[in-house]
Amino acid sequence: MFVFNDQTIKVVTRACTIKEPKMIETVSGAEGLPFVLQLKALLEQEVRCQPKPCGLRVLESAHDNGMRMTSKMRDFEVKDLLSLTCFFGFSAETFALAVSLLDRFLSAMKIQPKHLSCVGLCCFYIAVKTSEEEKNVPLASDLIRISQNRFTVSDMMRMEKIILEKLYWKVKGPTALHFVRLFHSYIQEKVDADSKKILIERLEAQLKACHCSFAFTKLRPSLVALALLALEVEEQHEFEAVQALRDAVKDLQRQLSIKDGDLVCVRELISKCLTDYSSTKCWKPNSQRLRWIISGRTARQLKHSYYKIAHLPTIPESAF
Numbered sequence: 506m507f508v509f510n511d512q513t514i515k516v517v518t519r520a521c522t523i524k525e526p527k528m529i530e531t532v533s534g535a536e537g538l539p540f541v542l543q544l545k546a547l548l549e550q551e552v553r554c555q556p557k558p559c560g561l562r563v564l565e566s567a568h569d570n571g572m573r574m575t576s577k578m579r580d581f582e583v584k585d586l587l588s589l590t591c592f593f594g595f596s597a598e599t600f601a602l603a604v605s606l607l608d609r610f611l612s613a614m615k616i617q618p619k620h621l622s623c624v625g626l627c628c629f630y631i632a633v634k635t636s637e638e639e640k641n642v643p644l645a646s647d648l649i650r651i652s653q654n655r656f657t658v659s660d661m662m663r664m665e666k667i668i669l670e671k672l673y674w675k676v677k678g679p680t681a682l683h684f685v686r687l688f689h690s691y692i693q694e695k696v697d698a699d700s701k702k703i704l705i706e707r708l709e710a711q712l713k714a715c716h717c718s719f720a721f722t723k724l725r726p727s728l729v730a731l732a733l734l735a736l737e738v739e740e741q742h743e744f745e746a747v748q749a750l751r752d753a754v755k756d757l758q759r760q761l762s763i764k765d766g767d768l769v770c771v772r773e774l775i776s777k778c779l780t781d782y783s784s785t786k787c788w789k790p791n792s793q794r795l796r797w798i799i800s801g802r803t804a805r806q807l808k809h810s811y812y813k814i815a816h817l818p819t820i821p822e823s824a825f
Contacts (some may be wrong), residue, residue: 540691544760547679547687551727554605554678560612561723574618576719579611582625583717589629589652595637597709601682603632604716609678610668612722620664623656627665635676681712681721684730688757692734695753703737703750711737714782715775724771727761732771739772 538546567573583604590600606628616624626648634642643651645658669676689705696702711733715721721729731754738750758768 540687541760543687547683548727548761551679551725554609554675555725556608556612556722558612558723560614561608563615564611565719571618574611574616574621578618578621579607579722580717580719582607582621585622585652586625586629587713587717589648592651593633593641593643595633595641597682597713598680599629599632599636600713601680601716602636602677603629605678605680606631606668606672606676608722609672613671622652622654623660623664624668626652626654627661627668630661631665631668631676679726681715681726681729681733682709684727685709685712685733688730688734691757692738692750692753695749703734703741708733708737711775711779715778717782718778720774720778728763728767728771729775731757731761731763732768732775735768736772736775 564574564576564579567575569575569577586603586607587600589595590603603625607625610624610628630645630648645661649656649658649661685708686705689703689708693702712730715729715733734757735754738747738754741747741750758765
């Protein structure tokens with residue numbers, strides 16, 4: 506069982522289960538509002554829900570000696586969370602929120618590498634309880650078994666309380682996924698109904714790959730979303746509607762006050778990330794790895810729905 510202190514996020518508190526949704530402050534949605542108002546609301550909230558730059562710099566500069574948290578450890582943990590997301594068939598929103606919570610916490614608090622798995626799983630569990638239907642939320646004990654961790658439910662509940670307190674109980678915040686979906690709906694209105702359109706599923710799959718790279722934690726979610734969309738538009742240069750799509754991207758860029766150089770730089774960063782992700786050298790999250798280690802005894806205790814494994818889809822080669 507873990508013992509917590511102030512320096513390493515080990516503050517001992519009584520074991521508790523966070524069940525009261527009213528205690529958690531979530532960001533009000535802007536769905537149903539005109540595009541301009543939705544964008545304004547997300548941009549206002551984006552500033553308040555970003556990881557702290559100073560904390561990210563500490564992670565980035567840390568040496569991998571096993572004593573301090575590093576950006577590489579963060580990336581491996583995010584890939585594990587993606588494996589869990591695929592294993593349970595949870596939504597892209599759940600994964601994006603879990604990554605957001607993890608990055609915000611890691612940038613605010615100094616933790617030891619041995620506690621990263623507990624922090625990551627707690628962020629994932631908070632995201633699941635926030636985004637998924639209650640009937641689909643697994644037991645904490647089952648989540649620990651399936652994720653191959655050795656800490657207890659009490660450890661997990663204490664860490665969950667610590668995370669929520671350090672984030673001031675502000676769970677939901679604008680993620681790159683929110684902007685991708687908003688920009689996608691906006692840009693699709695700019696092309697004819699008969700024209701080939703950009704698939705949101707492809708964009709979401711590409712965004713998951715970007716979440717697995719520490720480089721994107723330092724960027725505004727709105728910038729990442731626009732660069733991802735701009736890259737996708739450029740890959741459709743042979744289509745008749747491409748000029749209308751480019752004009753829509755330019756219009757979004759103007760509304761976001763993003764410089765050309767910044768957009769090009771992030772677009773190239775995304776292109777490199779997707780190329781690396783598609784290579785055989787890149788370790789891709791695999792829900793199959795989780796299924797192999799489940800013993801017969803554990804399997805008999807799990808809910809039947811856990812066997813409906815949604816495999817991690819490959820990023821489509823084209824948008825149609």
